[in-house]
Amino acid sequence: xxxxxxxxxxxxxxxxxxxxxxxxxxxLSPFPTAIDSEGREGGWCLLRxxxxxxxxxxxxVFSSASSLGxxxxxxxxxxxxxxxxxxxRRLVTSAFTPRRVAELQPWIDKLSNELLDKLPQGETEFVxxxxxxxxxKVIANLLGIxxxxxxxxKKWTDALISxxxxxxxxxxxxxxxxxxxxxxxxAKRRREPGGDLISALVDAEVEGEKLSETEILGxxxxxxxxxxxxxxxxxxxxLNILAHRPDLWRQLEADNQLIExxxxxxxxxxxxxxxxxxxxxxxVEVNGVTIPxxxxxxxxFGAANxxxxxxxxxxxxxxxxxxxxxxxxxxxxxxCLGSPxxxxxxxTTLTNLVRRYRAIEPGSRPGTRQSSPIIYGFRELxxxxxxx
Amino acid sequence: MPLTVNRKKCxxxxxxxxxxxxxFREGEGxxxxxxxxxxxxxxxxxxxxxxxxxxxxSAISWEEPKQ
Numbered sequence: 023x024x025x026x027x028x029x030x031x032x033x034x035x036x037x038x039x040x041x042x043x044x045x046x047x048x049x050l051s052p053f054p055t056a057i058d059s060e061g062r063e064g065g066w067c068l069l070r071x072x073x074x075x076x077x078x079x080x081x082x083v084f085s086s087a088s089s090l091g092x093x094x095x096x097x098x099x100x101x102x103x104x105x106x107x108x109x110x111r112r113l114v115t116s117a118f119t120p121r122r123v124a125e126l127q128p129w130i131d132k133l134s135n136e137l138l139d140k141l142p143q144g145e146t147e148f149v150x151x152x153x154x155x156x157x158x159k160v161i162a163n164l165l166g167i168x169x170x171x172x173x174x175x176k177k178w179t180d181a182l183i184s185x186x187x188x189x190x191x192x193x194x195x196x197x198x199x200x201x202x203x204x205x206x207x208x209a210k211r212r213r214e215p216g217g218d219l220i221s222a223l224v225d226a227e228v229e230g231e232k233l234s235e236t237e238i239l240g241x242x243x244x245x246x247x248x249x250x251x252x253x254x255x256x257x258x259x260x261l262n263i264l265a266h267r268p269d270l271w272r273q274l275e276a277d278n279q280l281i282e283x284x285x286x287x288x289x290x291x292x293x294x295x296x297x298x299x300x301x302x303x304x305x306v307e308v309n310g311v312t313i314p315x316x317x318x319x320x321x322x323f324g325a326a327n328x329x330x331x332x333x334x335x336x337x338x339x340x341x342x343x344x345x346x347x348x349x350x351x352x353x354x355x356x357x358c359l360g361s362p363x364x365x366x367x368x369x370t371t372l373t374n375l376v377r378r379y380r381a382i383e384p385g386s387r388p389g390t391r392q393s394s395p396i397i398y399g400f401r402e403l404x405x406x407x408x409x410x
Numbered sequence: 411m412p413l414t415v416n417r418k419k420c421x422x423x424x425x426x427x428x429x430x431x432x433x434f435r436e437g438e439g440x441x442x443x444x445x446x447x448x449x450x451x452x453x454x455x456x457x458x459x460x461x462x463x464x465x466x467x468s469a470i471s472w473e474e475p476k477q
């Protein structure tokens with residue numbers, strides 16, 4: 023049965039205010055959203071925490087392999103199953119371990135302070151001034167590409183995640199420019215290898231074979247997009263919460279140890295990635311309902327993270343929760359590769375903000391949300407920061 | 411020192427059981443169970459080091475479990 027209001031999940035309203043829709047539909051999870059010409063139900067939505075958590079952990083049934091990705095790029099890892107997924111993940115995982123991120127931390131801190139030094143007096147549009155450049159410059163450094171090009175990278179990855187049907191021509195040009203750029207970068211690294219990720223990718227062998235040009239390009243696109251679209255939105259969501267909750271700001275000021283729980287609770291309550299995709303390889307029972315083999319499934323992280331069966335008062339922001347099971351970074355074998363980096367960027371940012379400013383308030387005009395149904399965050403976030 | 415998972419830090423992401431199924435398996439509630447707490451051969455010790463490094467929560471270490 024398709025619930026009457028299921029379409030609401032895919033409406034423009036869901037992009038800016040998804041939570042009331044999740045609350046209404048969650049008790050019905052799992053449910054299909056479409057019926058094909060042969061009468062088969064499809065497009066299954068998982069909204070309960072148990073359903074989402076279970077599906078993410080069961081990669082043998084809920085497959086990630088699919089041929090078409092965003093903007094026509096097939097992305098490695100997030101569109102791969104084991105054993106290939108495991109071999110590809112091994113190629114890049116060492117660049118994102120907590121140990122490597124700890125080594126990068128002083129540099130991230132310097133970058134963060136440089137951006138904060140440049141903020142205008144009074145009101146700042148914090149997305150353009152901080153939450154976009156920080157993550158893009160960090161991931162550009164890991165890839166071994168010049169961070170100064172960050173506005174171009176941002177334009178490319180915006181084109182990649184854009185769901186707006188207008189400007190298709192311009193979007194296609196952006197994606198072609200991105201492909202050409204990374205092709206050149208890969209060729210350069212073949213001639214002059216460095217200690218960066220692109221050098222590691224051009225040098226790597228999987229099952230005795232070098233990665234193809236397309237696979238290297240896919241990796242660059244994945245890392246660039248995942249490295250900025252997500253962390254940018256985590257930072258924007260965190261700052262928006264603090265601008266509206268001076269009580270939380272004062273708590274973080276008084277006790278820096280609360281910064282980590284604050285970040286985890288932000289991830290839970292305003293998850294930057296609201297949902298992803300799986301395909302079932304066999305019939306599977308979820309919450310008493312059989313989802314047939316070959317079904318397209320959407321686990322909604324944002325709905326699972328506010329499930330009242332998983333958390334008391336799930337719509338309340340609280341610093342005293344056990345957040346081991348939040349699924350903002352996914353769960354299981356596809357658990358976000360860059361999570362240590364995202365957490366470090368968020369922690370560094372909040373530590374510096376609390377040290378440098380005594381108040382954070384909303385700006386003269388309200389922030390505007392991203393229009394993407396998948397990525398949840400701010401396109402613009404005007405803020406007033408008062409220095410100490 | 412035995413290989414230990416700190417449950418206060420563990421996020422149950424499943425990376426250790428996925429990447430090193432010879433050393434870890436998924437137990438009750440999704441918590442990792444250590445199959446070889448004191449790996450002796452060189453390859454297993456290297457795998458254990460790798461698991462420590464790969465854990466996104468830095469929850470695996472060589473130390474006595476805290477009571």
